[in-house]
Structure formats: structure tokens, C-alpha cells
Amino acid sequence: MPHSSILRRSPSRMTGTFLISLWCTSCSKLADAFTAPVVSRRTISIRRADATARTNTKLYEQPINLKKLLGPISPSALEKYELAPEILTDAWSAQLVQRTAKSLDEATDVQLVPNNPQEHFVDSLQVEVPIPKDSPGLGIELLELQGGRDDGLGITIVSGLVPGGNAERAVKASRETGGEGINYGDAVVAAELVMSRTGSSSREETQVKSVQTECLGYDATVEALGGMLSSLSDDENGARDASVVLTLKRIRRRPRIDVTLHYPPEQDLPSETIQLQPGDNLRMVMLQKGIKLNDPLAQRYDGKATGSGNCGGGSLCRTCAVSVLRGGELLSRPKENERKMMQDAPRWRLACKSWVGYGMEEGEIVLQVNPRQW
Numbered sequence: 001m002p003h004s005s006i007l008r009r010s011p012s013r014m015t016g017t018f019l020i021s022l023w024c025t026s027c028s029k030l031a032d033a034f035t036a037p038v039v040s041r042r043t044i045s046i047r048r049a050d051a052t053a054r055t056n057t058k059l060y061e062q063p064i065n066l067k068k069l070l071g072p073i074s075p076s077a078l079e080k081y082e083l084a085p086e087i088l089t090d091a092w093s094a095q096l097v098q099r100t101a102k103s104l105d106e107a108t109d110v111q112l113v114p115n116n117p118q119e120h121f122v123d124s125l126q127v128e129v130p131i132p133k134d135s136p137g138l139g140i141e142l143l144e145l146q147g148g149r150d151d152g153l154g155i156t157i158v159s160g161l162v163p164g165g166n167a168e169r170a171v172k173a174s175r176e177t178g179g180e181g182i183n184y185g186d187a188v189v190a191a192e193l194v195m196s197r198t199g200s201s202s203r204e205e206t207q208v209k210s211v212q213t214e215c216l217g218y219d220a221t222v223e224a225l226g227g228m229l230s231s232l233s234d235d236e237n238g239a240r241d242a243s244v245v246l247t248l249k250r251i252r253r254r255p256r257i258d259v260t261l262h263y264p265p266e267q268d269l270p271s272e273t274i275q276l277q278p279g280d281n282l283r284m285v286m287l288q289k290g291i292k293l294n295d296p297l298a299q300r301y302d303g304k305a306t307g308s309g310n311c312g313g314g315s316l317c318r319t320c321a322v323s324v325l326r327g328g329e330l331l332s333r334p335k336e337n338e339r340k341m342m343q344d345a346p347r348w349r350l351a352c353k354s355w356v357g358y359g360m361e362e363g364e365i366v367l368q369v370n371p372r373q374w
Contacts, residue, residue: 069332069355070278070279070332070355070357070358070359070360071332071333071358071359072359073359073360074178074359075125075178075179075180076178077359077360077361078123078252078360081252081253081254081255081360082183082250082252082253083120083185083251083252083253085184085185088157088184088185088251089145089157089185090115091114091115091116091120091185091251092112092113092114092115092145092146092155092157092187092251093112093113093114093115093155094110094111094112094113094146094153094155094215095110095111095112095113096109096110097109097110097111110153110214110215111214111215112155112187112189112214112215112249114251118254119253119254120251120252120253120254121251121252121254122249122250122251122252123249123250123251123252124189124247124248124249124250125180125247125248125250126180126245126246126247126248127167127170127171127174127179127180127181127182127245127246127248128170128174128243128244128245128246129166129167129170129243129244129245129246130166130169130170130241130242130243131166131193131229131232131242131243131244132166133242135165135166136229136232136233136242137165137166137229138165138166138167138225138229138244139161139162139164139165139166139167139168140158140160140161140162140165140167140182140188141158141159141160141161141162142156142157142158142159142188142218142221142222143156143157143158143159143218144156144217144218145157146217147217147218147219148217149217152216152217152219152220153215153216153217153220154215154216154217154218154220155187155215155217156187156188156213156216156217156218156221157184157185157186157187158182158183158184158185158186158187158188158248159184160184161182167182182246182248183250185250185251186248186249186250187214187248187249187250188213188221188225188246188247188248189212189213189214189247189248189249190210190211190212190213190214190246190247191210191211191213191224191225191228191244191245191246191247192208192209192210192244192245192247193208193209193210193228193229193231193232193242193243193244194206194207194208194242194243194244194245195207195208195209195231195232195241195242196241196242197241207231209228209231210228211224211225211227211228212224213225214249228244229244254277254278255277255278255357255360255361255362256275256276256277256362257275257276257277257278257280257327257330257356257357257362257363257364257365258273258274258275258276258363258364258365259273259274259275259276259282259356259364259365259366259367260272260273260364260365260366260367261273261274261286261291261367261369262325262366262367262368262369263369263370264368264369264370264373264374265374266373267370267373274286274289276356276357277356277357278355278356278357278360278362279355279356279357280355280356280357281351281352281354281355282320282322282331282349282351282352282354282355282356283320283350283351283352283354286351286369291369292369292370293319293320293351293369293370318341318342318348318350320350320351320352321342321345321348321349321350321351321370321371321372322348322349322351322354322367322368322369322371323345323347323348323367323368323371323374324347324348324349324365324366324367325347325366325367325368326364326365326366327363327364327365327366328347328349328365329358329361330356330357330358330361330362330363330365331349331354331355331356331358331365332353332354332355332356332358333358334349334350334353334354335353338350338353345371348371
């Protein structure tokens with residue numbers, strides 16, 4: 001067998017364990033790259049995405065825009081929402097997503113989604129694993145949760161890191177600088193091998209090879225990653241530097257924000273508490289729950305007379321204004337236009353321009369509804 005980084009199944013292991021081994025050029029012996037215990041395999045079922053199920057804009061469905069509104073989110077802030085291993089094994093599901101494309105094959109995509117989207121959400125992150133020449137393996141343990149299909153589809157998660165392996169060293173270095181790690185239950189959905197070398201003209205050359213592994217069973221995942229890593233052994237000149245950038249999906253618990261609402265005394269309504277999640281807009285949620293925000297005394301900033309109705313969430317009036325008694329740090333930061341409108345009432349916020357869960361933190365917000373009526 002030639003010295004290479006090609007992954008293969010080892011027949012020498014005892015029954016009950018799948019072992020993927022890596023031929024190590026420095027020690028001329030088999031070194032473990034992936035291990036996965038045999039589990040009772042369940043046949044994966046794929047459900048279709050319901051187009052009517054995503055009526056509310058959430059952080060998890062529109063990550064680019066709302067992450068700007070909710071500010072910087074550090075890995076440490078998200079750690080509190082990680083799930084226990086016994087929950088993670090049943091937390092994943094697969095969903096068929098339809099996209100606009102020329103052909104049906106191009107329009108069909110299978111994605112990992114949470115089994116319980118009301119309580120959990122999927123976060124995406126990347127971890128870079130340097131691959132030294134003398135140890136060209138990842139060192140990640142994989143566990144197949146669901147599979148058994150002829151097309152290779154399934155659900156495979158990370159079950160651990162090989163002690164002393166490249167992934168473990170990379171995670172340790174990343175966490176020392178406040179970066180992301182690789183956890184039990186993470187799903188490797190894509191990998192990118194980046195190889196750098198000095199070319200014949202002494203110029204830096206970079207070669208990139210990518211594979212997609214989302215919703216693949218154990219064998220298909222190992223085949224994809226192994227084929228990518230085999231590029232290192234096929235490289236005649238030898239890459240000077242190589243690393244694998246892993247794109248991971250991780251299931252977390254959805255943060256919860258309790259919003260307590262106090263109504264003006266003349267309305268004679270009891271206070272109530274509603275539960276929101278990061279990315280929820282105060283005005284939209286309150287209107288959906290039948291909470292009246294139309295203050296007849298609210299000013300208009302679009303030339304219309306006071307009391308002429310609300311602007312429909314365009315931040316042109318103060319009809320939806322609320323007074324923040326506690327928990328203002330959990331709201332998205334006001335923009336310049338809102339700050340100018342609220343100069344005479346610094347504790348007020350426009351509900352139409354307030355999204356809860358700033359920094360992906362959870363807690364309690366206490367508000368007075370229709371503050372001009374107090």
C-alpha cells in the first residue's frame with residue numbers, strides 16, 4: 001500500500017465498531033482518523049418544506065439583516081443555549097427545500113433542520129483545521145443517526161475528537177482566542193481543503209477543493225471527506241501549507257425573552273407577560289396578539305395631523321411608542337431617526353423598530369403600553 005492520506009475501512013476491528021484509518025507517512029502505520037460506533041440505524045425520512053410555515057421573520061431564517069440589528073454575537077454568548085448529548089441524538093431532521101432553477105434536480109436541496117423548530121434553531125459556524133505533512137488526517141469521530149438509503153442520504157454527526165488529532169489541536173487553539181470549537185452533535189455540512197505552495201516562478205499558489213456533506217450517511221460522508229483529503233497524496237510537488245475549513249451546523253435552544261406589558265390605568269386591563277425570541281419585532285408580535293398600540297395622541301412626522309392614524313410601521317409616527325421600564329439592553333439599538341423622534345422621551349422606543357434579543361441574550365423586558373396615556 002503506498003503512503004497516502006486515503007481513508008479506508010479497516011477490516012481488522014472487532015465487530016461493533018466502524019474504523020476509518022489513515023496511512024501515516026511519518027510512522028508507516030495505520031493511524032485512526034475517524035471512528036463511529038455502530039448504532040441501531042433508522043431509515044431517514046425527508047419532509048418537504050412548508051412554504052406557509054415561515055411567515056415571521058426570525059434571526060434563524062434571515063441571519064444577515066437581523067444579525068446586524070441584534071449586534072455582535074460572541075461564541076461565549078451562545079454557549080448557554082447548547083443542548084445535552086441525550087437531546088442531540090434525536091434533535092436532527094432532514095427537509096427537502098425547493099429552489100428556483102432550470103431543472104428539478106437543480107431545484108431540490110436537502111437540508112438539516114431541527115426536529116423541534118419551536119424550541120430549537122440551527123446555527124452555522126466554521127472551524128479551520130491545519131493539516132501538517134506528517135499527519136494528514138482530520139481526527140474526527142462520526143456517528144450515523146439515520147441512513148439506510150440507496151442514494152447515500154442520512155444524518156451523520158460528530159461524536160468526538162481523536163485525542164492528539166489535528167481537529168483537537170485546532171479546537172484548543174481556537175478556543176484559547178475566543179473562537180468556535182467542534183462539539184458533540186455538530187453536523188459537518190461542507191469541507192474545503194486549501195493547499196498553498198510556492199510555484200515555479202516563486203509566486204504563492206493556492207488550490208482549493210470543496211465537498212458538500214450535508215444530509216449524507218456515514219459511508220457517503222467518509223467517502224466525500226476521504227476523496228478530498230486524497231488530494232494531498234496526489235500532490236506531486238507537495239503543498240507547503242494545507243488546512244481544512246469545516247462548515248458545521250449546530251442545534252441550539254432558542255433563547256427566550258419575557259416581555260411584561262403594563263396598560264394605562266384608564267384601560268383597566270391586567271398586566272400580562274408574553275414570550276418572544278431573538279429576532280421578533282415588538283410591534284408585529286403585539287399586533288398579532290391583539291394588543292392595541294394606536295395612541296390617538298401620538299405625533300406624526302410625515303406632515304399629517306396628530307391623531308390621523310398610524311404609519312404602518314414606517315417610523316413616521318409615535319403611535320406604537322412604548323416606555324421601557326427594564327430590559328432596554330435586550331432591544332436592538334435605535335437608529336438616528338428614532339433617537340431624534342424620542343429626544344423628549346429617552347425611555348421610549350418605537351415598537352416597530354425594536355427587535356428583541358440584542359446580542360442573543362435572554363431575560364426580561366418590562367414595558368408601558370401607550371405611554372402618553374399614563
